[in-house]
Amino acid sequence: xxxxxxxxxxxxxxxxxxxxxxxxxxxxxxxxxxxxxxxxxxxxxxxxxxxxxxxxxxxxxxxxxxxxxxxxxxxxxxxxxxxxxxxxxxxxxxxxxxxxxxxxxxxxxxxxxxxxxxxxxxxxxxxxxxxxxxxxxxxxxxxxxxxxxxxxxxxxxxxxxxxxxxxxxxxxxxxxxxxxxxxxxxxxxxxxxxxxxxxxx
Amino acid sequence: xxxxxxxxxxxxxxxxxxxxxxxxxxxxxxxxxxxxxxxxxxxxxxxxxxxxxxxxxxxxxxxxxxxxxxxxxxxxxxxxxxxxxxxxxxxxxxxxxxxxxxxxxxxxxxxxxxxxxxxxxxxxxxxxxxxxxxxxxxxxxxxxxxxxxxxxxxxxxxxxxxxxxxxxxxxxxxxxxxxxxxxxxxxxxxxxxxxxxxxxx
DNA sequence: GGTTAATGTTAACAAAGTTAACATAAGAAA
DNA sequence: TTTCTTATGTTAACTTTGTTAACATTAACC
Numbered sequence: 077x078x079x080x081x082x083x084x085x086x087x088x089x090x091x092x093x094x095x096x097x098x099x100x101x102x103x104x105x106x107x108x109x110x111x112x113x114x115x116x117x118x119x120x121x122x123x124x125x126x127x128x129x130x131x132x133x134x135x136x137x138x139x140x141x142x143x144x145x146x147x148x149x150x151x152x153x154x155x156x157x158x159x160x161x162x163x164x165x166x167x168x169x170x171x172x173x174x175x176x177x178x179x180x181x182x183x184x185x186x187x188x189x190x191x192x193x194x195x196x197x198x199x200x201x202x203x204x205x206x207x208x209x210x211x212x213x214x215x216x217x218x219x220x221x222x223x224x225x226x227x228x229x230x231x232x233x234x235x236x237x238x239x240x241x242x243x244x245x246x247x248x249x250x251x252x253x254x255x256x257x258x259x260x261x262x263x264x265x266x267x268x269x270x271x272x273x274x275x276x277x
Numbered sequence: 278x279x280x281x282x283x284x285x286x287x288x289x290x291x292x293x294x295x296x297x298x299x300x301x302x303x304x305x306x307x308x309x310x311x312x313x314x315x316x317x318x319x320x321x322x323x324x325x326x327x328x329x330x331x332x333x334x335x336x337x338x339x340x341x342x343x344x345x346x347x348x349x350x351x352x353x354x355x356x357x358x359x360x361x362x363x364x365x366x367x368x369x370x371x372x373x374x375x376x377x378x379x380x381x382x383x384x385x386x387x388x389x390x391x392x393x394x395x396x397x398x399x400x401x402x403x404x405x406x407x408x409x410x411x412x413x414x415x416x417x418x419x420x421x422x423x424x425x426x427x428x429x430x431x432x433x434x435x436x437x438x439x440x441x442x443x444x445x446x447x448x449x450x451x452x453x454x455x456x457x458x459x460x461x462x463x464x465x466x467x468x469x470x471x472x473x474x475x476x477x478x
Numbered sequence: 479g480g481t482t483a484a485t486g487t488t489a490a491c492a493a494a495g496t497t498a499a500c501a502t503a504a505g506a507a508a
Numbered sequence: 509t510t511t512c513t514t515a516t517g518t519t520a521a522c523t524t525t526g527t528t529a530a531c532a533t534t535a536a537c538c
Contacts, residue, residue, distance in 0.1 A: 085516080085517090101386070102386070103386070106493080106494060106495085107494075107495065107496090108493075108494060108495080109493095109494090116517080116518095117517060117518050117519075118518090118519090119496085119497085119517080119518070119519080119520095120516080120517060120518080122495095122496075122497080123515075123516055123517070124516090127495075127496070128494095128495065128496095180386060183445070183449065184385060184386055185302070185303070185304070185381060185385050185386060185387065186386065190450075200451075204451070230466060230467060230470055231470055233443075233452060233467055233470075234439065234467045234468075234470035236442070236446070236452075237439050237442030237443040237446060237452070237467060238435065238438050238439040238442055239442065240441075240442035240445060240446055241437070241438030241439055241440065241441035241442030241443070241445070242434075242438040242442070244384070244441060244442070244445060245437070245438060245441055248384065249391075250401075250405070251434060251437075251438070265431060266431060266434055266435045266438060267435075269431055269432055269434075269435035286485080286486090307524075307525060307526085308525075308526065308527090309524075309525060309526080310524095310525090317486080317487095318486065318487050318488075319487095319488090320486085320487070320488080320489095320527085320528085321485080321486060321487080323526095323527075323528085324484075324485055324486070325485085328526075328527070329525095329526065329527095479538105480537100480538085481536100481537085481538080482535100482536085482537085482538095483534105483535085483536080483537100484533100484534085484535075484536090485532100485533080485534075485535090486531100486532075486533070486534085487530100487531080487532065487533090488529105488530090488531080488532095489528105489529085489530085489531100490527100490528085490529080490530100491526100491527085491528080491529100492525100492526090492527090493524105493525085493526090494523100494524080494525075494526100495522105495523090495524085495525105496521105496522085496523085496524105497520105497521085497522080497523105498519105498520085498521080498522100499518100499519090499520085499521095500517100500518080500519080500520100501516100501517075501518070501519095502515100502516085502517075502518090503514100503515085503516075503517090504513100504514085504515080504516095505512100505513085505514085505515100506511100506512085506513080506514095507510100507511080507512075507513095508509100508510080508511070508512090
């Protein structure tokens with residue numbers, strides 16, 4: 077009863093890994109369980125991946141790619157610079173809220189170190205580059221002075237940081253979005269909030 | 278050779294746990310290793326803590342308390358509202374950068390669930406309350422209209438989010454602070470950055 | 479002193495990551 | 509086709525970890 081070769085075990089493992097991850101987070105993902113659920117021997121995954129980190133890296137790469145896509149769509153939604161920043165921030169947070177486990181995977185402790193998986197680093201860099209390019213309007217960089225470029229870069233970091241912070245704090249339950257408002261308008265409100273104090277103080 | 282009772286094993290375990298955590302992060306902390314390093318049997322920790330999560334919770338509580346202290350000091354450093362927000366943000370990020378592992382412990386996946394450890398929840402709430410009180414100037418709340426209070430609350434969230442995002446991204450190596458500038462001025466610059474676009478665009 | 483609770487200990491268990499040793503399939507080379 | 513090599517699977521082992529049970533010792537209190 078040679079039930080050897082199952083077809084493309086690698087992809088099935090990846091898909092299954094992502095399912096588990098979505099439902100239970102990285103804590104619930106064990107190689108052995110993954111193998112069992114996939115209907116393959118407990119050592120089989122090692123033929124296709126560099127151990128557990130290898131699988132996590134592979135999933136993380138896929139997630140980064142989808143994340144980058146969402147960001148690109150958001151960036152393309154408008155030509156206006158401010159609106160674009162807003163759209164990006166909203167998309168950033170939305171992705172985190174819709175796929176908290178995926179978001180945690182690519183930003184959390186369980187993500188394998190970037191410098192050990194070049195493709196992972198590449199996927200990450202690519203996603204962030206979408207952000208940076210959109211926010212700093214790199215296509216006009218040639219016209220910028222050095223200080224202008226520096227300022228633009230800092231604005232990018234500031235916007236990114238805020239979106240990231242909101243995303244983290246919301247999926248962590250530390251910020252609870254008001255129930256009487258939809259998420260995106262809440263997020264947009266936060267993103268637009270200045271630190272400058274209003275007139276009457 | 279009855280080397281029973283060692284004194285207060287609980288505190289020694291806690292201290293040792295924090296040492297390990299500082300050097301290797303939560304990944305490197307195993308109960309058995311902790312026990313061995315402490316010079317006690319491998320099951321002894323269970324007499325003092327509710328398993329691994331119990332130890333992590335205890336350490337996290339201590340960290341939250343120190344974190345809250347730092348924030349309080351920063352909040353008390355100035356009377357000016359804007360400056361206070363800045364000081365808080367800077368202190369927030371500084372804590373994260375100086376104690377990345379501790380910061381990750383209290384905000385990351387390895388932190389035991391707040392609703393399972395009431396004291397942990399309390400410690401967390403306390404720290405965040407320092408933030409919120411300082412930023413919304415709760416002492417003047419009586420004079421605020423409802424919308425003013427809501428605005429102030431949102432400003433608090435926005436400022437917190439940005440500081441949190443900066444902290445996360447910096448300790449994750451995703452934002453690299455410029456080498457030719459000291460950290461706090463870099464952070465202050467980011468915190469002060471508005472999303473509004475400069476005049477010439 | 480004797481009882482009881484707190485605090486240690488050792489021994490066992492299941493689950494996990496990983497590797498080694500072996501088996502089988504598929505494809506290239508003869 | 510036959511053979512050699514490589515890719516892919518399998519089982520079995522080893523180590524580490526979290527956790528609990530069963531038992532030992534100390535301290536505290538009547």
